[in-house]
Amino acid sequence: MKSIKLGGTTKIPSVSFDYENGKLELKGRSIPENSVEFFQPLNDWIKKYGADPQPFTTFDVKLEYFNTSSSKCILDLFKTLESINGKGTEVNVNWYFESDDEDMEEAGEDYQEVITLDFKIIEVEEI
Amino acid sequence: MSLNSIYELYQTMERDNTIVSFRSAVTKELLTSVLNIMESKLDSFESSPKTRKKVYSVLVECLQNLYHHNDNLSLDNKENKINKYAYYSSILIISNPTGYYEIKTGNFIRNNKMKKLEERLDKINELNKEELRELYKSVLNKGQFSKKGTAGLGLMDIARKTGNKLDYGFLPIDDNFSFFCLNVKINK
Numbered sequence: 001m002k003s004i005k006l007g008g009t010t011k012i013p014s015v016s017f018d019y020e021n022g023k024l025e026l027k028g029r030s031i032p033e034n035s036v037e038f039f040q041p042l043n044d045w046i047k048k049y050g051a052d053p054q055p056f057t058t059f060d061v062k063l064e065y066f067n068t069s070s071s072k073c074i075l076d077l078f079k080t081l082e083s084i085n086g087k088g089t090e091v092n093v094n095w096y097f098e099s100d101d102e103d104m105e106e107a108g109e110d111y112q113e114v115i116t117l118d119f120k121i122i123e124v125e126e127i
Numbered sequence: 128m129s130l131n132s133i134y135e136l137y138q139t140m141e142r143d144n145t146i147v148s149f150r151s152a153v154t155k156e157l158l159t160s161v162l163n164i165m166e167s168k169l170d171s172f173e174s175s176p177k178t179r180k181k182v183y184s185v186l187v188e189c190l191q192n193l194y195h196h197n198d199n200l201s202l203d204n205k206e207n208k209i210n211k212y213a214y215y216s217s218i219l220i221i222s223n224p225t226g227y228y229e230i231k232t233g234n235f236i237r238n239n240k241m242k243k244l245e246e247r248l249d250k251i252n253e254l255n256k257e258e259l260r261e262l263y264k265s266v267l268n269k270g271q272f273s274k275k276g277t278a279g280l281g282l283m284d285i286a287r288k289t290g291n292k293l294d295y296g297f298l299p300i301d302d303n304f305s306f307f308c309l310n311v312k313i314n315k
Contacts, residue, residue, distance in 0.1 A: 010163070030161075031187050033155060033194060036272060065184050067191060068280035075267055100177050103184065103288055110260070114268050 001052065004045055012038055013063060017045055022054030022089065026113050027127070030066040030074070039073035050084030057081070057089045062096040062127045063104070078115045085117060088099070092118040100125050143222040143229075150218045153193040163192060165221065178315050182228050185288050185313055186221065188281045189230050191216045196234050217252075228313040236307045241297055244307070251283055252292045259287055289313050 001019045008014035008028035008092065016025045024046075032038050049057075059081060066074065078093065085091040097104035109123040140148065147161060150194055165186060169179045196217070217234035236244065254262060263283045270279055286293055295308040 011159070031191075033158070033191060065180065065187065067184075067187050068284045069191070069272075071280060071284075072267060072270070072272065098176075101180060102177075103181065106260075106287075110264050110267065114264055 001047065004042070009025065013095050015042065015066040016051075017042065019049065019054075021041065022057040023060070024058065025060040026074075030070040030120075032067075032070070033065070035069040035073045039070070039077065043076055046077060046080045046084070050080075050087065050089075053084060053087075054087035054088060057091045059083075059091065059093045059127075060096065061093065064098070064127055066107075075111065078111060078117060082117055083113055090118075093120065094119045095119065096124050096127055097121065099123055099125060140222075143220075144224050145220060145222045148218075148220045148222075152216050153190060153219075155194070158190045158194050161188065161219070175315065178228075178313070181288055182230075182313055185285055185311060186230055188285050189219070189232050189309070189311060192281050193219065193232055193234055196236070227315055230311045230313070231309070232311075233306055233308045235300065235304045236297070238303060238305055241305055241307075245297070247282065248293050248295050251286050256287075256290070261285060264289060285311055 003019045004015055004017040005011075011029065011032050013026045013028040013030045016023070016027075018024070030038075049073040057075035059077075061074070079112065081091045081093070093111075093115075097108060105121065105123070108119075112119045139145075147164055149157070149161070151157060162183070166183060169182060173179045173182070217232065219233075220231040222229045222231075226256075251259065251262075263280060266279055266283070273279070282293060289311060291312050291314070294312070296308045298306040298308065300306055
């Protein structure tokens with residue numbers, strides 16, 4: 001299975017979905033006008049990954065900003081991860097937020113309450 | 128237009144400390160340019176990273192609301208062939224009076240969509256912080272994307288991030304259209 005590596009822009013995050021290490025990362029900003037178009041291939045990748053996953057899967061979300069249409073797509077990624085969790089892989093999520101960014105911290109808490117994955121919220125100086 | 132009106136407009140913008148203002152259809156390019164301009168402006172005069180982020184992310188939602196709504200009007204346009212409102216479909220004014228930021232938007236809306244929007248705005252304004260959060264989570268979790276790819280979360284997000292009630296109004300234009308005005312205040 002091929003890994004995904006994409007550089008970010010001012011509107012879309014950089015993506016690293018590393019199959020060999022079971023390490024998935026989104027970093028930067030996610031404010032595209034059409035989020036579905038951007039996120040669909042990522043969601044499809046996770047579904048495929050679920051057929052032959054690594055024993056441990058980590059998803060690091062290091063976002064500075066995201067718009068509301070991305071927020072729904074991000075939830076969909078979590079839900080897909082939820083569906084593969086415990087089926088040959090143990091999934092954990094790390095949600096990063098910059099100190100003082102209460103909005104991002106709260107957004108992490110919202111997801112934490114909605115999904116059942118092992119979900120950590122981590123404060124850092126800079127993303 | 129008299130030459131005086133240029134100075135009058137200048138004075139109004141000076142008084143409100145206007146940062147960016149336009150009247151135009153919101154295209155992807157315009158949206159991107161405004162975000163770029165605002166990001167560099169905020170970097171230069173807003174010292175609090177927290178406020179910078181808040182203004183920026185609320186602006187993203189405001190602009191994308193205008194963008195998606197614009198889309199809608201152009202769809203209507205195809206039906207009508209000529210839609211006299213489509214060319215000047217929105218206004219945006221970002222200003223920085225003492226102590227807060229303000230993002231004002233205005234756009235035409237079909238009268239038959241007005242009631243639904245009004246109900247949504249009133250619903251949001253009725254809720255306290257915790258109730259709003261619960262509603263947000265429930266729409267996030269159960270809601271579906273519209274055909275335009277919008278999630279129905281934008282206005283809620285604006286209300287949550289600013290912590291203020293949504294100040295809005297509809298001005299009747301004709302049998303088909305009204306002008307929807309939204310004034311978003313972001314405290315420093």
